[in-house]
Amino acid sequence: MPPVARILIVDDLPENLLALEALIRQDGIVVHQASSADGALTLLLQQEFALAILDVQMPGMNGFELAEMMRGTERTRHIPIVFVSAAGSELDYAFRGYESGAVDFLHKPIDPHAVRSKVTVFVDLWRQRRAVRTQLEELEEARRQQQVLLEELQTTQHELQRAVRMRDEFMSMVSHEMRTPLNTLFLEAQVRKMHLARNNLKAFEPVPLKAMVDRDERQIQAMIRLIDDMLDVTRLRRGTLSITPKRFDIAVLMRGIVEGFCQQAAAVECPLALHAPQTLAVELDEFRIEQVVANLLTNAFRYGPGKTVNLSLREHDAGVEIAVQDQGRGIAPQDTQRIFEQFERAVDNKVSAGLGLGLFIVRQIVQAHGGRIAVESVLGEGSTFTVWLPRIAQPAGQG
Structure with a gap:
């Protein structure tokens, strides 16, 4: 009509x-x-x-x-x-x-006939102009919607390309990271076969044998850590990474972690200093908190070899504060947020080993407890990662 x-x-x-x-x-x-x-x-x-x-x-x-x-x-x-x-x-x-x-x-x-004719002509012209205007508006709206759709498609394409690139980079990193301990184990096995073929049993006496076992254990633990990181990322994506809070002394845990890292610290010539109270009771997931600290220490050793690393624990407001300070290469300001994302690192992949998952997992674990993490860094002078946690875990949706 x-x-x-x-x-x-x-x-x-x-x-x-x-x-x-x-x-x-x-x-x-x-x-x-x-x-x-x-x-x-x-x-x-x-x-x-x-x-x-x-x-x-x-x-x-x-x-x-x-x-x-x-x-x-x-x-x-x-x-x-x-x-x-x-x-x-x-x-x-x-x-x-x-x-x-x-x-x-x-x-x-x-003249009545002239008036009616002129009115009919101008009304028809008005309706035609209105129809054309409506069509132009509809065409413009369709063009706008097409532009929005095109931009969405381009965004989706870029996201897919990034996802494919990240997948390829991830697979390349996994292959590289897994190959390193496997190659070491393979070479160790070849050396032992050679000793056995030559009947050189002295190579298997208690002292050298213990050194062999220690080396094997370090390589196996490296592979286990890689697999655990990948499993944790999968759980995080599915939303199934859970925490199991229980009461424990976090100061005792810190001392145990430092003791466990003594050999790794010595290997990279990083003196490891702990500053913590004698006792500090919390109700958190002990395994996950150990994972957080271990990841932060591993990063500190990786990016600041030959320099002192400080681990500190103290009470803070209604919770606790954990800080890991290194004196390594530091992080550029534009990278301080990016490093907490999946597969992201502050330096080129060729410079540093790892999958770029550690800090991503750390942040997710901290947030799962109701806490937060931040980094302060100066290029060439080092970085300090600080974690704030409640004394009692407060998962999302609680307290």
Whole structure:
């Protein structure tokens, strides 16, 4: 069904308005009357009109002046104007009317057939323009939606490409990291086979044998850590990484961790210093807290070999604070958040070993307890990772 077209008729004589409305009234057309230019301007600001039929000779503002005002306003400048006048052609009203922006000019007495024909033509033109405008708006909306869809597709494509790249890099890192301990174990096995082939049993006496077993254990533990990290990431993605809080002395745990890291610290010539109270009771997941500290110490040894590493534990507000400070290469400001994401490291993959999962797992474990972690670092001077934990674990959705 075509839209309703509004026609504005302006005349200072009521009988002329009634007669003109009677001529042009038909289905699909609504006629609005105004007896003055001021009244017409009020209607023009309220409605959209397909045509304005203006009487030229009106008191106050005449039809020509009203037309000039309409042409000077963005809202009304495109409304077709037809002038109606009782004056003769010798007054040259028609020329002035066209000069004011009229599209047609009628002389009184008005020919009913001419009026109806002109109204029909202008209403049809208005409906066509409206239809074209609607189509253009629909096309613009469709173009906008297509642009949004294209941007979404491009974003998805970039995310997929990044995911594929991360997968490939991850597989490459896993292969490299697993190959290192496996190669060491393989070479150890070859050396032992050689000793056996030469009947060199001295190589298997208690002292050298213990050294062999220690080396094997370190390589096997390295592989276990890699596998554990990958399993933890899988659990985190599935939302199944759970914590099991229990009461224990975290100061005792810290001393045990330091003792366990003595050999690793000695291997990279990193003196390890512990600053902790004699006792400090908490209710956290002991295994996961040990995992957090172990990951932070491993990073400190990896990025600051030959320099002292400080591990500190202290009470903080209603919880505890654990800090690991190294004197290594440091982290650039733009990388201090990125390093907590999956497979991200502050240095090039070729420079440092590891899967880039340690800090990601650390942050997830800390957050699972209701805690937080932050890093402060200066390039060339080292980094300090600080973990704040409640005394009693507060998993998400609790306390």
